[in-house]
Amino acid sequence: MIVSEEKVRQVAELARLAFSEAELRNLAGEFNRILQAFAKLNEVDTTGVPPTAHVLKVKNRFRADQVKPSLPRADVLKNASAVKDGSFVAPPVME
Amino acid sequence: MDFEAVIGLEVHAELATTAKIFCGCSTKYGAGPNTQTCPVCLGLPGTLPVLNEKVVEYCIRAGLALNCRIAGYSKLDRKNYFYPDLPKAYQISQYDLPLCRDGFLPLASGKTIRITRIHIEEDAGKLIHSAEEERYSLVDYNRTGVPLIEIVTAPDLATPEEAVEFLEKLRRILMYLGISDCKMEEGSLRCDANISLKPAGTPQLGTKTELKNINSFKALGRALAYEIERQSELLMEGKAVKQETRKWEEAKQRTLPLRSKEETQDYRYFPDPDLVPIELDPAYVAEIAASLPELPEAKKRRLIEEYHLPEYDADLITGSKHLADFFEAVLKHYFSPKAASNWIMGELLRLMGEAGLTPEDLTVNPAHLGDLLRRIDQGEISVSQGKNVFERVFRTGASPEEIIEAEGIRQISDEAWLRTVVAQVLKDNPQSVGDYLGGKTKAAQFLTGQVMRVTKGQANPQVIKVLLAQELAKVRKKTEETAGLARENKDL
Numbered sequence: 032m033i034v035s036e037e038k039v040r041q042v043a044e045l046a047r048l049a050f051s052e053a054e055l056r057n058l059a060g061e062f063n064r065i066l067q068a069f070a071k072l073n074e075v076d077t078t079g080v081p082p083t084a085h086v087l088k089v090k091n092r093f094r095a096d097q098v099k100p101s102l103p104r105a106d107v108l109k110n111a112s113a114v115k116d117g118s119f120v121a122p123p124v125m126e
Numbered sequence: 127m128d129f130e131a132v133i134g135l136e137v138h139a140e141l142a143t144t145a146k147i148f149c150g151c152s153t154k155y156g157a158g159p160n161t162q163t164c165p166v167c168l169g170l171p172g173t174l175p176v177l178n179e180k181v182v183e184y185c186i187r188a189g190l191a192l193n194c195r196i197a198g199y200s201k202l203d204r205k206n207y208f209y210p211d212l213p214k215a216y217q218i219s220q221y222d223l224p225l226c227r228d229g230f231l232p233l234a235s236g237k238t239i240r241i242t243r244i245h246i247e248e249d250a251g252k253l254i255h256s257a258e259e260e261r262y263s264l265v266d267y268n269r270t271g272v273p274l275i276e277i278v279t280a281p282d283l284a285t286p287e288e289a290v291e292f293l294e295k296l297r298r299i300l301m302y303l304g305i306s307d308c309k310m311e312e313g314s315l316r317c318d319a320n321i322s323l324k325p326a327g328t329p330q331l332g333t334k335t336e337l338k339n340i341n342s343f344k345a346l347g348r349a350l351a352y353e354i355e356r357q358s359e360l361l362m363e364g365k366a367v368k369q370e371t372r373k374w375e376e377a378k379q380r381t382l383p384l385r386s387k388e389e390t391q392d393y394r395y396f397p398d399p400d401l402v403p404i405e406l407d408p409a410y411v412a413e414i415a416a417s418l419p420e421l422p423e424a425k426k427r428r429l430i431e432e433y434h435l436p437e438y439d440a441d442l443i444t445g446s447k448h449l450a451d452f453f454e455a456v457l458k459h460y461f462s463p464k465a466a467s468n469w470i471m472g473e474l475l476r477l478m479g480e481a482g483l484t485p486e487d488l489t490v491n492p493a494h495l496g497d498l499l500r501r502i503d504q505g506e507i508s509v510s511q512g513k514n515v516f517e518r519v520f521r522t523g524a525s526p527e528e529i530i531e532a533e534g535i536r537q538i539s540d541e542a543w544l545r546t547v548v549a550q551v552l553k554d555n556p557q558s559v560g561d562y563l564g565g566k567t568k569a570a571q572f573l574t575g576q577v578m579r580v581t582k583g584q585a586n587p588q589v590i591k592v593l594l595a596q597e598l599a600k601v602r603k604k605t606e607e608t609a610g611l612a613r614e615n616k617d618l
Contacts, residue, residue: 045392047208084201084223084397090405093179096143099150099164107160107168107267117159118264121210123255 033070034062128326129358132334133289133319133350134281137296138274139306140249140314141184147248147273148175148218148401155312159266167248167271169214174400177202181273182225182404184305185246186414188275189226191299191421192241196411200225200404202246205393210265211251219247219276221395225404231295232423239292240280249274275306281320281331286350290343293317298422302447307486310342317346322367323357332357333367337381339374349374353381425450433463442471446485452492459496462503469495473513477520494519498526506530507537508587539586541593544577547585548593551576552601563602570594 036059043050043058050058104117113120146153149166165173189196203221224245230238249272254264277296283289297315300306308315322334337353340346352374357367372381420428422444429440429450444450449470456466474490498519502512507530518529529535538544551573552559562569577590 041392045206045208045394085399085403087402089402092176092402093182094145094150094176096145096178096180097150098145098152101151101162101164102168104158104160107163113262115262115264117161118254118266119160119210121253121263121265123261123263 033066034059129323129354129361130326131284131286131321131323131350131354132281132331133283133285133321135277135279135283135289135292136318136320137277137279137293138249138316138318139188139277139300139308141181141273141275142304142306143178143180143184143273145178146271147178147181147246148271151268151271153272155314157268159264160268162268163270167213168267175218175398177401177404178273181246182406183414184273184303185225185244185275186406186411187303187305187418188277188300189229189244190411190415190418191303192226192229192231192244192277192296194226194229194241194244196406197223197225197227198406198408199223200406202398202401202404203395204398205247205395207391207393209250210263211253211270213251213267213270217248217250218398218401219395220245225406231292231299233288233291233295237282237288239282239288242278242280244275244277247274247276248272281322286347286354289319289350290347293343293346295422298445302419302422302425304419313341316340319346319350321350321353321357323354323361332361333369335367335369335381336371337374338371338384339376341374341376345374345376348379349381352379356381419447422447429453433457433467435463435467439464439467439471443467448485448488452485452488452490455492456496456499459493460500460503462499465499465503466495469499469516473516474520477517481520489523490520491523491525494525501526501530505537505539505586507535510587511535511537511583536584537586538581538584539589541589544581544585544589545593545597547577547580548590548597551580552597559598559601562598563605570598573598 036055039055039059039062040050043055108114108117108119111119140153141147143153145151146167149164151162151164151167154162166175186196188194200220200223202218204216205219205221206216208215224243226244227242229241229244231241232238249269251265251267251270254266256262256264279292283292297308300315301308306314310316317340319337319340320334321337322332324330324332335353335357337349340349353372360367368383371384373384374381425447426437426440426444429435429444430437435443443453453466453470456470457463460466474495478485478488495516498512498516501507502509507515515526515529515535518524519526522529555573555576558569558572562573573594574587574590577585577594578587
């Protein structure tokens with residue numbers, strides 16, 4: 032058992048997901064099967080092999096520092112559930 | 127028990143690019159809410175970020191100026207957390223392979239503050255919290271995706287003063303590099319501080335707190351001083367310092383804990399698959415190194431050596447690259463370094479302060495100040511006339527020559543004529559002359575003022591000073607002779 036139900040609950044909370052006890056149990060089982068499969072990779076000797084950050088052979092893709100038109104505000108706010116003073120309205124967040 | 131503070135800073139500077147870090151939206155400050163956003167910075171599905179090349183260049187500039195090692199290979203990572211100011215629910219930042227590492231910045235004392243790393247990342251949006259009873263927050267995503275560099279120091283700072291000095295030096299460098307406008311009041315320079323206490327002379331570290339919401343240099347010094355006081359009181363009472371994030375409350379001059387979550391935040395960093403790695407060619411880095419401007423400390427040393435300026439002057443003038451450039455431009459027109467420095471530190475900074483201008487807004491033509499200094503040195507106008515002329519140069523942009531001609535300003539140095547004026551003033555003010563001869567030397571100032579009034583401020587003050595001394599001496603001699611004669615007569 033690599034991942035406990037408690038760990039799954041914690042990750043779910045960080046991801047703002049709610050699960051029933053049964054679901055948590057199931058997920059923990061699935062996680063463990065997946066992780067065990069990946070654990071096989073640990074058997075490969077990677078001495079001297081640099082970690083891979085990206086699988087593509089592409090690098091250094093940049094854009095020039097040039098301003099392009101932004102979206103009209105009406106479009107930006109079109110899908111918002113609530114709008115006030117040109118802004119999205121979000122549930123209160125206290126710092 | 128005595129405690130020593132252990133302080134480290136995390137400084138965020140918004141980079142002065144014209145477009146955002148991963149899209150073409152403008153970074154201009156102060157636009158209406160949500161008018162500078164697009165599908166990329168709003169994090170709409172199906173969009174792809176592309177890195178602004180200027181962001182990489184600017185970060186390398188900062189790294190080189192702060193003596194960092196520049197990474198040959200670097201990448202961008204996702205930092206995951208949920209907050210309404212972050213539409214993608216992750217911030218693109220750099221985790222284990224930042225662009226710059228292992229730098230340092232020396233303080234005036236010679237102490238070196240290590241810089242652990244400098245990385246690039248995107249800024250988050252702005253939340254405006256409603257009044258308590260209305261229960262909502264307004265979200266403006268204009269700032270989302272504005273490029274930032276985060277500069278992290280080692281915990282090498284030991285006092286609030288050192289921390290403030292470090293931040294001031296850092297700000298100066300970033301502004302010289304032209305990579306950030308560093309306006310703390312607009313949030314383009316932000317600073318968080320980590321601070322813990324340890325018993326003096328011991329290596330063991332205490333529990334640290336992280337201070338946020340520091341909006342000025344003064345606030346940085348005060349927040350740290352407050353926290354040192356608060357933590358040492360706890361430790362003296364045998365209580366533990368709690369590891370937490372605290373917010374500086376400017377109005378109440380204190381720090382308060384931010385509501386801490388029960389779970390420690392776990393950002394679950396991983397490489398951003400939407401962005402390809404950055405591989406830097408040493409030749410490109412060398413090219414940037416060659417293009418760095420003279421930095422504040424070097425410029426200060428040079429002003430001291432080349433122009434024999436006092437350290438105080440050199441420090442003040444190199445406080446801004448614009449001011450230092452202005453100083454040297456004045457010297458190109460008229461070479462009188464100390465005078466130029468005095469006029470810049472005195473008149474120019476005073477007028478700028480009154481007009482609420484920063485050195486970046488400076489529009490005075492350096493040729494005009496040079497010309498003015500020459501006219502004063504040549505005796506064409508006096509220093510005080512020069513100050514009036516300069517004020518007009520500052521306000522109108524007209525040249526000293528135009529102002530002097532239009533207003534008929536001149537300085538009278540004609541001794542013969544001034545001597546008659548001085549003699550007349552002495553005759554008209556026997557009371558002050560008597561005071562002066564009686565030992566009240568201040569009366570001379572009043573008499574000088576009278577001469578200035580008669581000559582409409584055009585008399586050469588240096589000449590007046592000499593003439594007044596000579597004429598007063600004559601009066602003294604005469605009075606003494608008269609007194610002597612009177613005594614002789616009495617004796618007879």
